[in-house]
Amino acid sequence: MTDEFYNISENIKRIRENITKAALKSGRAADSVNLVAVTKTVDVARINHALSCGIKYIGENKVQEFLQKRDELNLGGVSAHLIGHLQTNKVSKIVGKVDMIESVDSVRLAEAISKKSIELGIKTNVLLQVNIGREESKSGILPEQLFEIADEISQFNGIMVRGLMAIPPANVDNLEKYKFFSNMAQLFIDIERKKMDNSNMGVLSMGMSGDYEIAVECGATLVRVGTGIFGRRNYNV
Numbered sequence: 679m680t681d682e683f684y685n686i687s688e689n690i691k692r693i694r695e696n697i698t699k700a701a702l703k704s705g706r707a708a709d710s711v712n713l714v715a716v717t718k719t720v721d722v723a724r725i726n727h728a729l730s731c732g733i734k735y736i737g738e739n740k741v742q743e744f745l746q747k748r749d750e751l752n753l754g755g756v757s758a759h760l761i762g763h764l765q766t767n768k769v770s771k772i773v774g775k776v777d778m779i780e781s782v783d784s785v786r787l788a789e790a791i792s793k794k795s796i797e798l799g800i801k802t803n804v805l806l807q808v809n810i811g812r813e814e815s816k817s818g819i820l821p822e823q824l825f826e827i828a829d830e831i832s833q834f835n836g837i838m839v840r841g842l843m844a845i846p847p848a849n850v851d852n853l854e855k856y857k858f859f860s861n862m863a864q865l866f867i868d869i870e871r872k873k874m875d876n877s878n879m880g881v882l883s884m885g886m887s888g889d890y891e892i893a894v895e896c897g898a899t900l901v902r903v904g905t906g907i908f909g910r911r912n913y914n915v
């Protein structure tokens with residue numbers, strides 16, 4: 679095995695151990711948290727190596743990039759998630775090709791996903807992305823608008839709302855991170871209680887390479903880790 683592949687295996691092992699520790703620390707079962715390997719900019723050989731290490735979820739940011747790699751990936755038993763911002767005009771290309779779209783941030787986008795799904799005779803799993811830090815640079819639904827928008831989105835029969843996703847502000851200390859993740863966990867509990875139509879909650883996707891342990895302590899059920907597994911990316915996506 680080349681060093682590069684060896685590192686990927688070791689990184690996955692270490693991250694799994696850290697997830698287990700963080701889960702146990704907060705009184706949760708280790709298997710209540712799933713690891714999404716974020717594969718943007720990563721080539722097919724390295725992704726397939728990660729899959730051979732038991733990775734069951736991958737996350738890609740861009741429709742085009744994912745579709746280019748998809749046929750060569752060993753995706754049997756693996757869930758592919760779209761985690762990047764999705765433009766309405768790309769919806770018809772990606773619906774049916776991924777198992778979940780984590781980045782639904784508007785009624786219009788949800789409607790387009792639903793329409794295409796109905797055309798294909800499927801229901802698409804989605805997460806509602808919340809802009810928990812209220813950052814202008816980020817997409818996502820503002821926390822105070824979440825319930826109203828979720829109500830509208832839950833009217834669409836071609837989608838199944840499975841939970842929430844968030845990317846908190848990057849350059850804040852751990853205490854602030856705890857606050858953002860805890861706020862998300864509370865929103866998640868509140869929205870789950872509403873028992874909306876076309877929903878089957880249970881997924882709280884938050885935490886990346888720099889903060890996934892904190893996210894798990896706060897209740898994340900999916901963490902999305904790229905750099906921590908594959909090393910630094912050559913460019914930013």
Ligand SMILES: *Cc1c(COP(=O)(O)O)cnc(C)c1O
Pocket residue numbers: 716718739761762845886887888902903904905906915
């Ligand atoms: C890139 C990306 C990640 C992973 O970031 P790392 O810091 O490399 O772990 C997670 N979620 C989203 C939405 C991303 O775009």
